[in-house]
Structure formats: structure tokens, C-alpha cells
Amino acid sequence: MSFFGKNIRKIRSVKTLSQQAFAELFDLKRGTLGAYEEGRSEPKIETIITIANYFSIPIDDLLTRELTVNELLKFKSSLTEQFEVVATERFPSIPCITDTNASDYVQFCEKESFIQDMVSLALPVESEAELRGYVIQSLEMSNQDQGLFPKDLVIGERVKLTKLDKLRRGEMVLVVTKSQLILRRLYVQGDVLVLKADHKNVQEITINRTDVCELWRIIAVFQKRVPEVTNGIEEKLLKLEEEFAKLRGRI
Incomplete structure (x- = not known):
């Protein structure tokens, strides 16, 4: 059984990357990456080589055993420095x-x-x-x-x-x-x-x-439109109309 899916999911976690960001980095679709991580699909050898080279991980290690977080922290990539500087905040x-x-x-x-x-x-x-x-x-x-x-x-x-x-x-x-x-x-x-x-x-x-x-x-x-600023007069008039309606109902 290949450990590729588990390892790339752990790489994303260590590098604080979403599926979308990781997929775009290697010209993959987000759904394709999800299928790799869940073991529903196997990647092409070219994809494996590209990812392994990018993170300086031996291909054999990437495929045949589950890498530890400490090991992944030691591997280098240009992505580490880039995201430490730029991606200081990430919205869901x-x-x-x-x-x-x-x-x-x-x-x-x-x-x-x-x-x-x-x-x-x-x-x-x-x-x-x-x-x-x-x-x-x-x-x-x-x-x-x-x-x-x-x-x-x-x-x-x-x-x-x-x-x-x-x-x-x-x-x-x-x-x-x-x-x-x-x-x-x-x-x-x-x-x-x-x-x-x-x-x-x-x-x-x-x-x-x-x-x-x-x-x-x-x-x-x-909202697509910019809300207008009002002085509250319309709201006050509406409340007055409601109060008058209540009074008429009591008469």
C-alpha cells in the first residue's frame, strides 16, 4: 500500500497549506488531490517526482513509509520561506x-x-x-x-x-x-x-x-450593493404608524 496520500496530507499540515493552495502549486485539481489523500486514486509518476523533488524528499520514503512531522520539518523547500513571510493569515x-x-x-x-x-x-x-x-x-x-x-x-x-x-x-x-x-x-x-x-x-x-x-x-x-446611510426618520415614521394602528384597533 502506498503512503503517498497520508504523506502529502501531512506535508500540507506542516506547511499550513489548504488543499486548493497545494493543488495549484502542482497544477492539480483540488478534487484530484483529495482523491490522492483519501487513497481513491493513484498519482502519475511525473506528479510523484515533482512533489518529491520540490520538498527534497526521497521518492522511496514518500511512497513506502509514513513520514513523521519531525522529518518533514527538516526537509527544505522554497515554499517554507515564502509562506512564512506572506501567508500570515488564512481565511477559511x-x-x-x-x-x-x-x-x-x-x-x-x-x-x-x-x-x-x-x-x-x-x-x-x-x-x-x-x-x-x-x-x-x-x-x-x-x-x-x-x-x-x-x-x-x-x-x-x-x-x-x-x-x-x-x-x-x-x-x-x-x-x-x-x-x-x-x-x-x-x-x-x-x-x-x-x-x-x-x-x-x-x-x-x-x-x-x-x-x-x-x-x-x-x-x-x-451584500452586493453598498447600503445607504439614513437618518432614521423612515424607521421612526413606521413605528408611529404601527402605534396608531394599535390605537385604532382599541377604539
């Missing part, structure tokens, strides 16, 4: 669901090879959970001139399906079923999930828990 790489791959995501979201080949974004989002990006495609989460619009981007962290009851009522989530992607506000009612849009003319959706394949709690929003 977040696979992103777009207009182009949304329909495929519904079918293949459970396949690791598909996720690895998705377009990824490096964004300043902190979370210990798995993250997923989603490009807004409709006006369902808009409310007049507020809210989310097409081409805005939301970032969600994965929520275990057994933990849905711990989410706050009305929390914004991205729900993945076997047939669709739904971005709404979540209300859990027993075995039923009620998903409500912010747009007043969009009807709510009701689905069973068992229909949910994935659920992502929205933790960050990146």
Missing part, C-alpha cells in the same frame, strides 16, 4: 452554491468529490462547524427595499438534524431537500418545519423533518 475556504451548480448540489451534496470541485470563497467568517456559501437567486427574503436581493451572498454553518429544536424561532436557514434549496426563516413545530419568507407576498412552506437532507444556519451576509 467555503464551498459556494451558485446559480450554476444549485441544481447539481441538490443531487450530489453528499458526494465529497462534488463538494471539493465546487467554487470556493475565502472569507473572514469564524466558525468551528462546516460552512457553506449560497448566492441569493430571488426576492423571497426581501421586504420592500430591505433584506436580501439576488446576487447577495449568505454563509451558513451546518446544523445537525438532531439539533433543530435548539435553533431560535425565526432564525434564517438554508434547507436542502432532495428536490430543492430553500432560504427562509425557520419555525419548528414538532415533526414539521415551517419556512417563512420575508417578502409579504410569498407563501410559507411546510415540510417534514424527514425530508431535510441538510440544514445550514445563516451566520453572515455579504
Whole structure:
């Protein structure tokens, strides 16, 4: 059995390289590199030679035994000096669901090879959970001139399906079923999930828990447009109108 996959994964860890950065260094696809690391595919001899030479590692050692961290620290490469100076900070790489791959995501979201080949974004989002990006495609989460619009981007962290009851009522989530992607506000009612849009003319959706394949709690929003600065007058007028409506209802 070749130790190539384990060793390159350990090299990446020692050199603090993401799969994408390592793959680009040797003109590989991220999914191809992932297949090497997981032992699902064997590299070409040219690839083995290139990687071994770059890190000054004997080819025999790279293939026939699991290298230790101490050994890897002793091997030299121009990458070490380069990244020690330049890559002082690294944002997480977040696979992103777009207009182009949304329909495929519904079918293949459970396949690791598909996720690895998705377009990824490096964004300043902190979370210990798995993250997923989603490009807004409709006006369902808009409310007049507020809210989310097409081409805005939301970032969600994965929520275990057994933990849905711990989410706050009305929390914004991205729900993945076997047939669709739904971005709404979540209300859990027993075995039923009620998903409500912010747009007043969009009807709510009701689905069973068992229909949910994935659920992502929205933790960050990146808007395509620049928000306008207001003096708060419109908001105050709206509150006054609400108060007048309440008074009229009491008369």
C-alpha cells in the first residue's frame, strides 16, 4: 500500500497549506488531490517526482513509509520561506452554491468529490462547524427595499438534524431537500418545519423533518450593493404608524 496520500496530507499540515493552495502549486485539481489523500486514486509518476523533488524528499520514503512531522520539518523547500513571510493569515475556504451548480448540489451534496470541485470563497467568517456559501437567486427574503436581493451572498454553518429544536424561532436557514434549496426563516413545530419568507407576498412552506437532507444556519451576509446611510426618520415614521394602528384597533 502506498503512503503517498497520508504523506502529502501531512506535508500540507506542516506547511499550513489548504488543499486548493497545494493543488495549484502542482497544477492539480483540488478534487484530484483529495482523491490522492483519501487513497481513491493513484498519482502519475511525473506528479510523484515533482512533489518529491520540490520538498527534497526521497521518492522511496514518500511512497513506502509514513513520514513523521519531525522529518518533514527538516526537509527544505522554497515554499517554507515564502509562506512564512506572506501567508500570515488564512481565511477559511467555503464551498459556494451558485446559480450554476444549485441544481447539481441538490443531487450530489453528499458526494465529497462534488463538494471539493465546487467554487470556493475565502472569507473572514469564524466558525468551528462546516460552512457553506449560497448566492441569493430571488426576492423571497426581501421586504420592500430591505433584506436580501439576488446576487447577495449568505454563509451558513451546518446544523445537525438532531439539533433543530435548539435553533431560535425565526432564525434564517438554508434547507436542502432532495428536490430543492430553500432560504427562509425557520419555525419548528414538532415533526414539521415551517419556512417563512420575508417578502409579504410569498407563501410559507411546510415540510417534514424527514425530508431535510441538510440544514445550514445563516451566520453572515455579504451584500452586493453598498447600503445607504439614513437618518432614521423612515424607521421612526413606521413605528408611529404601527402605534396608531394599535390605537385604532382599541377604539
